[in-house]
Amino acid sequence: MLQAILLDLDNTLVLFDETGFYLRYMERITPCFADLMPAEAFRDRLLRGIRGLARNDGSRPNSDHFMERFCEGLDGAREAVWERFMTFYASEYDRIPVTVKRPAGLAELLDRLEGWGLRLVVATNPLFPELAQTKRLAWADLAPERFELLTHLENMSYVKPRADYYRQICKKLDLTPEQCLMVGNDAVNDMVAGTVGMTTYLTTEAGVIDYGAVTEGRRVSRGTSHPADFSGPLSGVAEVVARLRG
Incomplete structure (x- = not known):
């Protein structure tokens, strides 16, 4: 379950x-x-x-x-x-100047997930220290205390799109991949969670990603895209979770 x-x-x-x-x-x-x-x-x-x-x-x-x-x-x-x-x-x-916005229905979604007793994890690529990750989380007016785990440079030993990144999260939670749903906008870094047995949901608010990172004028491949089990706006996660919970 x-x-x-x-x-x-x-x-x-x-x-x-x-x-x-x-x-x-x-x-x-x-x-x-x-x-x-x-x-x-x-x-x-x-x-x-x-x-x-x-x-x-x-x-x-x-x-x-x-x-x-x-x-x-x-x-x-x-x-x-x-x-x-x-x-x-x-x-x-x-x-650093940055213009951000919250996806529609974010607060309502998190409240609903918490109401169902689900454990919430911020599974962000752990390329930055905890201090930076918490500040990025604050852009969405979210406190780290709301989540059981926030992945960052100091508490993880793998990065996306390594499948082992998702296995390590499962180990920290003492859960199997089949007990987890991964939600993200990136078909490479996030949907790879499906290869370890997690159900996956690809969000659509950010649009289609160009899978090449611009680094000092060079194009760098970001890996293989993976299909998602579900797709739609972030707010649609609640409906999928309700279905998965039966």
């Missing part, structure tokens, strides 16, 4: 221009490391660290894997670099 609802964050619980925000994010964070390294070197290290997360074997948190890759050749600087990231997320991150 269905026990948990996993909800993606970006362009599922909160709608915004991800590519535009990423570009402004890079503009803001790069100067914060200017005294440590040139801008191009920082961008290369950041991308190397993020891309390297796809190869984490699950033996350590993503934060450790990221920092090892980012700090290669920077002897003794790891703690100071991490503190620099935390300082950025505590202050400058809030100044």
Whole structure:
């Protein structure tokens, strides 16, 4: 029987221009490391660290894997670099311009799911520290306390679209994949949950995704799209859950 609802964050619980925000994010964070390294070197290290997360074997948190890759050749600087990231997320991150809106019926949906006694998880790609993830959640006027689990850089050992990311969530919840419904807007990163046995729901508010990330002018493949069991606006999740609960 269905026990948990996993909800993606970006362009599922909160709608915004991800590519535009990423570009402004890079503009803001790069100067914060200017005294440590040139801008191009920082961008290369950041991308190397993020891309390297796809190869984490699950033996350590993503934060450790990221920092090892980012700090290669920077002897003794790891703690100071991490503190620099935390300082950025505590202050400058809030100044990045972003226009967001909540999907229609978000509050009503969460209230209804909670009323059914379902466990709620924010299953967002754990590429950012907890501090950043909670601030992104706040864009939708949502508090992390409302959810049993919020995935982030420090508490996960895999990233999307690794199937092991979803298996790790199940392990944390002590549930089987068949007891979970994954809700998200991304046919690559979110709907892959179906390969481990989860039921999947593809949201439509954000429109069709161009599965190529724009990174410094280069096109980067994002993986294989997976079919969804259900699809529609986020508000339609309630009807599907009611059907699954019988």
